[in-house]
Every structure is written in structure tokens, then in C-alpha cells.
Amino acid sequence: MTITPVVLHGPILRTLLVGALALAPFGAACAWQSATQPTSRAAQSPSQQFQQSAQQQQTRDQLQKSQLEQQLRQGVADNAKRPTASDPRSQQRLDDADRAQRERDRANQQDLLDRERDSSTLPRVVPKDLPAPAHSG
Secondary structure, eight states, X not given: OOOOOOOXXXXXXXXXXXXXXXXXXXXXXXXXXXXXXXXXXXXXXXXXXXXXXXXXXXXXXXXXXXXXXXXXXXHHHHHHHGGGTTOHHHHHHHHHHHHHHHHHHHHHHHHHHXXXXXXXXXXXXXXXXXXXXXXXX
């Protein structure tokens, strides 16, 4: 009995990788949110809970928008590759550009998650009114 290796062709592999990269920030956000939410909710006022929920929803919306833009760019890139599929140098340049764009997208999504995490874990500092300056004269 011979075991044949599974060979994933370019478009299928690329789609799977893009899907995995696109879902990774959601997984991290959900894991982080479930780890921090139970303890922090109990000590918050209803208005703080509402603000935090609204901010988390905004972050999820931004991540989803980023993922949709990423999928659209990938589709455009795949269409651009079709005419030059036989030219290895052109193909390599397009692959490099795709890779760089994915890295930028991942960094942007991670930055968004980091800012969300930092804004909800650090207390907000509200400056007190400064005393009026003394007038000399």
C-alpha cells in the first residue's frame, strides 16, 4: 500500500493561508476578552460597561472591515497574476508584494487589538482643573 502525499495547489493553499491569517486576530481578541471580561465587569458602572461594549464592538467592526479589504485585495492580486503566470520573475514580485501586504495587514490588526487591550486595562487619567493663575500687579 502506497501513501500519496497531499499536494495543495497555489490558489487553494493561498486561500487557506489568507483565511487562517484573517481569523487569527479574532481568535486572539476572543481569548483576551474572555480572560479579562468576568473580573472587570463586576467593578464597572453601567455607563462604563456600555462604553467598553461599544468600544469592543467598534474594534470587532474594524477587524472585520480590515479582513474584507484583505480578501478583496487578494482577489485583485490573483487576477493580476493570471496574465504573468508563465513569467517567474513577475510572479515572484507579485508574491513578494502580497506577502508584504499581508504583513502590514497583520501588524495593523495587531496594533488595533493592542490599543483596545491597553485602553481597557489602564485607568483613564482625568486632569483636575488647574487653579487660576495669581495676578501680580
